Amino acid sequence: SLDWGYTDDNGPSTWAEKYPLAAGARQSPVDIDTSKATSDNSLVDREIDWSYPSNCSYRIVNTGYGWRVDTYGDDTALSGGPLSEVYKLEQFHCHWGATNDEGSEHTVDGKSYAAELHLVHWNSEKYSSFKEAASQPDGLAVLGVFMEIGNADNAELEKIISLIPKIIHKGQDSQASFDLDFGSLLPESKHYWTYLGSLTTPPCNECVIWTVFKEPITISERQLEVFRSLKSVGEEDAIEPEEGKLVKNYRPPLPLGNRVLRECGP
Ligand SMILES: COc1ccc2c(ccc[n+]2C(=O)c2ccc(S(N)(=O)=O)cc2)c1
Numbered sequence: 001s002l003d004w005g006y007t008d009d010n011g012p013s014t015w016a017e018k019y020p021l022a023a024g025a026r027q028s029p030v031d032i033d034t035s036k037a038t039s040d041n042s043l044v045d046r047e048i049d050w051s052y053p054s055n056c057s058y059r060i061v062n063t064g065y066g067w068r069v070d071t072y073g074d075d076t077a078l079s080g081g082p083l084s085e086v087y088k089l090e091q092f093h094c095h096w097g098a099t100n101d102e103g104s105e106h107t108v109d110g111k112s113y114a115a116e117l118h119l120v121h122w123n124s125e126k127y128s129s130f131k132e133a134a135s136q137p138d139g140l141a142v143l144g145v146f147m148e149i150g151n152a153d154n155a156e157l158e159k160i161i162s163l164i165p166k167i168i169h170k171g172q173d174s175q176a177s178f179d180l181d182f183g184s185l186l187p188e189s190k191h192y193w194t195y196l197g198s199l200t201t202p203p204c205n206e207c208v209i210w211t212v213f214k215e216p217i218t219i220s221e222r223q224l225e226v227f228r229s230l231k232s233v234g235e236e237d238a239i240e241p242e243e244g245k246l247v248k249n250y251r252p253p254l255p256l257g258n259r260v261l262r263e264c265g266p
Pocket residue numbers: 118120134142198199200201202203208
């Protein structure tokens with residue numbers, strides 16, 4: 001069995017037994033209490049800025065906890081906003097729930113979205129590898145994008161979703177080079193909240209500068225169902241067809257504690 005996961009016997013409430021960092025004071029996700037957000041002008045004139053290539057080759061993999069697209073982040077860059085250095089895109093992935101009224105990791109005044117996209121970057125200016133950066137307090141910068149159910153398919157996400165049938169089982173991967181317009185995986189508004197947090201999965205390293213956009217993007221119910229068709233077990237694990245489906249892979253919020261929550265934009 002998995003040493004951690006999202007079921008009753010290995011879910012978030014049990015993680016601290018094997019991953020002590022999960023009980024830390026700088027954990028993610030958090031509930032974003034909008035009344036606690038402070039807007040200081042140190043963020044106002046430093047718009048968060050990203051540049052991603054339009055055409056790039058990617059590898060999508062079923063991690064057993066969801067899908068993850070590994071990018072070869074040579075000519076990617078994320079800077080500005082709360083970041084003091086330039087960060088490179090390492091990978092992006094998503095969290096979702098069994099029904100549409102749950103699924104995001106961050107919540108806003110207690111409200112959950114149907115899913116949450118994470119674009120994971122690392123501080124390549126200060127550190128020499130992603131792994132090294134993942135052990136540093138300013139090592140990673142993750143952009144969080146809420147996803148709500150809309151009528152239309154999300155065309156950019158569809159390029160990823162069309163590959164999911166090839167990676168139904170844990171460990172499967174698929175190489176694809178497609179022109180992904182990251183711009184459309186991000187909301188139009190650059191308004192965001194930011195705070196210091198952690199990886200939301202074990203080992204829960206407290207190494208993430210979080211930037212969560214206020215405006216959600218949309219995904220269709222059908223597209224979300226494709227996410228839920230992923231399996232958390234390998235092809236060789238003989239289980240019933242309905243078993244092992246990855247219907248939820250989100251960690252519920254942890255206390256913000258005495259951390260500062262800053263916002264940029266109304
Ligand atoms: C031993 O060191 C590590 C470091 C990172 C690991 C990891 C195992 C899984 C995921 N990761 C990740 O890279 C990771 C985990 C969670 C997130 S999240 N959901 O964006 O906070 C991003 C990235 C192990």
